[in-house]
Amino acid sequence: MLSSWFVRPVARAALLVAVLLALPLQLVYAQSDTDRPAVTRTLAFENATVVSAPGTEQTGVTVVVRDGVIRAVDAEADIPYDARVIEADSLYIYAGFIDGFSQAGIDMPDTDDDDTVEDPGNPPPERAGVQPERRATAFFDPTAGRVEQLRAQGFTAAHVVPEGRMLPGQGALVSFHGADAEAATLVDKLSQFAQFRGARGSWPNVVSPSTTMGVIAMMRQVMREADRRQQLEAAYDSDPQGQPRPPRDDAHTALMPAVSGEQPLVFAAPSALDIHRVLDLKQELGFPLMLANLKTGFEAVDALEEADAPLFLSLDLPEPTELPSDTTDAERPDPDPVFQVGPGLELDRERTNLMRRLRAEQERHISQAVTLHEAGLTFGLTTHDTSPGDVHDRLRTLRDSGMPEDALLASLTTVPAEAFGVDRQLGRVAPGFIGNLVVTDAPLFDEDTSIRHVVVDGHLYTQDSSDEGEVTGDVEAVVGAWTMTLETPQGEVDIDVTLSGDAEGLSGTVVGPDGSEEQLESISFDGETLSFVVPGSQMGDARVSGTVENDAFDGRMSAGGMSLDVTGQRTPPER
Numbered sequence: 382m383l384s385s386w387f388v389r390p391v392a393r394a395a396l397l398v399a400v401l402l403a404l405p406l407q408l409v410y411a412q413s414d415t416d417r418p419a420v421t422r423t424l425a426f427e428n429a430t431v432v433s434a435p436g437t438e439q440t441g442v443t444v445v446v447r448d449g450v451i452r453a454v455d456a457e458a459d460i461p462y463d464a465r466v467i468e469a470d471s472l473y474i475y476a477g478f479i480d481g482f483s484q485a486g487i488d489m490p491d492t493d494d495d496d497t498v499e500d501p502g503n504p505p506p507e508r509a510g511v512q513p514e515r516r517a518t519a520f521f522d523p524t525a526g527r528v529e530q531l532r533a534q535g536f537t538a539a540h541v542v543p544e545g546r547m548l549p550g551q552g553a554l555v556s557f558h559g560a561d562a563e564a565a566t567l568v569d570k571l572s573q574f575a576q577f578r579g580a581r582g583s584w585p586n587v588v589s590p591s592t593t594m595g596v597i598a599m600m601r602q603v604m605r606e607a608d609r610r611q612q613l614e615a616a617y618d619s620d621p622q623g624q625p626r627p628p629r630d631d632a633h634t635a636l637m638p639a640v641s642g643e644q645p646l647v648f649a650a651p652s653a654l655d656i657h658r659v660l661d662l663k664q665e666l667g668f669p670l671m672l673a674n675l676k677t678g679f680e681a682v683d684a685l686e687e688a689d690a691p692l693f694l695s696l697d698l699p700e701p702t703e704l705p706s707d708t709t710d711a712e713r714p715d716p717d718p719v720f721q722v723g724p725g726l727e728l729d730r731e732r733t734n735l736m737r738r739l740r741a742e743q744e745r746h747i748s749q750a751v752t753l754h755e756a757g758l759t760f761g762l763t764t765h766d767t768s769p770g771d772v773h774d775r776l777r778t779l780r781d782s783g784m785p786e787d788a789l790l791a792s793l794t795t796v797p798a799e800a801f802g803v804d805r806q807l808g809r810v811a812p813g814f815i816g817n818l819v820v821t822d823a824p825l826f827d828e829d830t831s832i833r834h835v836v837v838d839g840h841l842y843t844q845d846s847s848d849e850g851e852v853t854g855d856v857e858a859v860v861g862a863w864t865m866t867l868e869t870p871q872g873e874v875d876i877d878v879t880l881s882g883d884a885e886g887l888s889g890t891v892v893g894p895d896g897s898e899e900q901l902e903s904i905s906f907d908g909e910t911l912s913f914v915v916p917g918s919q920m921g922d923a924r925v926s927g928t929v930e931n932d933a934f935d936g937r938m939s940a941g942g943m944s945l946d947v948t949g950q951r952t953p954p955e956r
Contacts, residue, residue: 423448423465424447424467425444425446425465425466427443427469428441428469429469429473432790433809433810433811434795434808436787446816447839449838450839451811451812451813452812454811469820474820475818476794476807476809477818477819478535478538479794479797480536480797481673481797482673482693484542484765485525485531486523486528487517487520487521488525501588509588510545510548511546511547511603513551513573514551516543516553516569518553518562518569521553523559523565531772532557537557538837540553541553541555542647545574546576546581547577548573548575548636549574551574553571558840560898567803568803570644572647573639574647575600579593593658604636604639604640606633607640608640610628611637613627645691646668646670647672648670648671650672652676656675656681660688663690670690671800672688672693675693675694675749675760679746679752682753686757692761694761694762696772697767698746698778699743699746702743705736748782760792794809819832820832850886850904854908856906858908858929859929860881861880861954862954863878863950864949865877865925868946876891878913879891880901887904887906888904910927913925927947932951933948934950
């Protein structure tokens with residue numbers, strides 16, 4: 382099913398706003414308090430089991446989120462009059478997950494890997510892969526498909542980095558909700574991304590650095606040059622008289638916060654060799670460090686303990702090899718097995734031994750988290766290289782390997798929040814924190830647990846499919862941009878509705894008169910009748926239904942006991 386079912390209703394949905402703006406307030410409220418806002422974003426999860434932080438669980442608690450902030454977590458919490466109340470007596474509430482290292486939503490411009498370079502040994506910075514001045518926020522799309530997929534798995538924020546070569550650019554902490562990258566940005570220029578990836582190009586247009594050793598050499602060069610230029614700038618600022626202006630360029634200037642210790646380098650280090658190389662560079666150049674996308678940290682435990690750097694382990698785990706059913710524990714290979722060769726080779730036995738060795742190596746990778754945890758290290762997790770749909774299976778795999786559930790939850794919430802300096806905003810279900818929540822129908826790591834709702838910045842995305850719409854007609858008749866007009870007693874009110882999708886399902890948004898955008902629920906189309914729902918507050922949902930013919934819509938909207946005529950005209954999408 383499409384991501385159309387990840388809806389984000391608010392207490393006053395856009396269609397209801399259109400009505401409320403046009404009708405007298407006394408039709409809406411029993412009270413006459415004109416100070417009440419016309420539009421609020423208030424949610425109340427009533428009587429829930431709340432895991433406010435790893436190891437801290439309360440039952441019978443009401444969680445109130447208003448205007449994107451958690452306002453109350455209390456069994457005696459007062460529910461605001463305008464709240465959308467969700468009965469949560471069978472639900473569990475956790476803090477929204479934080480992806481420690483991601484490229485979700487990053488859309489980089491195309492590059493020509495084979496363009497000719499005049500001096501391959503000294504290429505322009507962009508061809509060498511030295512682009513630290515770029516910012517992830519310039520390439521981030523909060524509406525991208527992978528963002529929606531990760532949000533459906535409970536991720537509400539992520540540390541995203543640009544794509545590229547050795548120094549692709551600066552990372553940012555972003556929210557998985559927002560009209561654009563700027564609206565979604567929580568912390569810009571959070572990190573400087575680095576990796577041992579040589580310059581792009583293929584023979585005969587290979588340019589430097591094309592090897593790992595070349596990357597390390599160039600990284601030393603550019604970091605030291607950034608440090609030198611920073612010292613020149615400091616001296617010039619102190620006494621510019623009689624001094625030439627220091628040289629400046631975007632790349633070296635962008636590296637100055639890292640060389641001065643103000644901005645960490647987040648280094649992708651999937652192998653143990655990568656880890657040791659990074660730590661050697663850190664010792665030599667002195668930059669603050671985060672290590673991300675770790676896959677073989679179990680081979681570098683001592684070095685990681687000494688490094689004292691934030692760690693982010695990969696959820697890209699191997700699938701354990703199935704062993705023959707007739708093998709026994711006695712057939713498990715020795716730590717240093719001897720391969721059989723020549724006369725006397727027992728092919729079936731040796732095949733089984735090879736499978737055992739492979740299984741043992743896979744189990745070492747799976748147990749990376751347990752190994753580091755038992756060594757006293759804390760870490761976050763990254764979904765990089767992992768399919769969003771596999772995330773919860775991988776989390777249960779880590780749990781089954783011996784990882785405590787509280788430590789697993791911490792790796793998704795409190796640990797990354799602290800690493801990124803936002804532990805007073807994210808990572809807990811507590812008053813004053815950003816309204817990022819994951820709501821499940823059972824304890825998080827149970828086998829059959831489903832995520833029912835995800836709240837991001839106070840916006841509700843529900844995954845309860847009990848009232849999904851049904852599409853049996855040709856969606857080509859309805860996808861596109863609609864301008865719909867509501868006939869109210871005070872005159873006409875226009876709203877903009879956009880529908881997209883295919884035969885598997887439709888998704889859509891509505892933009893009200895105030896410019897707020899919300900998701901539609903339960904979109905159905907049978908070839909003639911189009912209907913959808915915009916969730917509301919105490920007045921109930923706004924339900925729209927009508928006939929479609931030749932790009933025209935004619936129907937009714939009902940909400941709070943009122944019914945209004947609705948007409949619309951479609952602009953089909955460009956093909």
